[in-house]
Amino acid sequence: MGASSERIRPCLLERLRSIFGSLGKLCRTLGVPDSYPVKWRKCEHIPERWALDIHRLQVRDQWGQITAMTVLYEAEEVRLRKMRELNSTD
Structure with missing residues (x-):
């Protein structure tokens, strides 16, 4: 398996953004201000x-369930x- 065949899993915030279409929709779903x-x-x-609020959304993407x-x-x-x-800087 080469490095090109492995897909790097994006950060959770980006995964949620792709599921909801925008961070604004995610905020409205969670009931939080857009600045969060x-x-x-x-x-x-x-x-x-x-964690529990996101778990309650019960969403799944290509990397699996977001719990x-x-x-x-x-x-x-x-x-x-x-x-x-x-x-390491010390």
């Missing part, structure tokens, strides 16, 4: 407190990567 995805993109993940655990795993991945980056 901007903050989420800046911190590179959806905060854990939104609360999907949100939690991505948040943890980003947090660990940022910690490694900080430690």
Whole structure:
């Protein structure tokens, strides 16, 4: 399997944007202000407190079901990567 045959899974926010068509529709579905995805993109993940709300949407894309655990795993991945980056600069 070459690198070209493997598809990289996009971040969760981009997966949700593609499902709903826009971040505005996602915000309306979740009942949050339009500024939230901007903050989420800046911190590179959806905060854990939104995991259950996203789980309740019961959405699926080509990479599978988006569950609360999907949100939690991505948040943890980003947090660990940022910690490694900080430690490597010391």
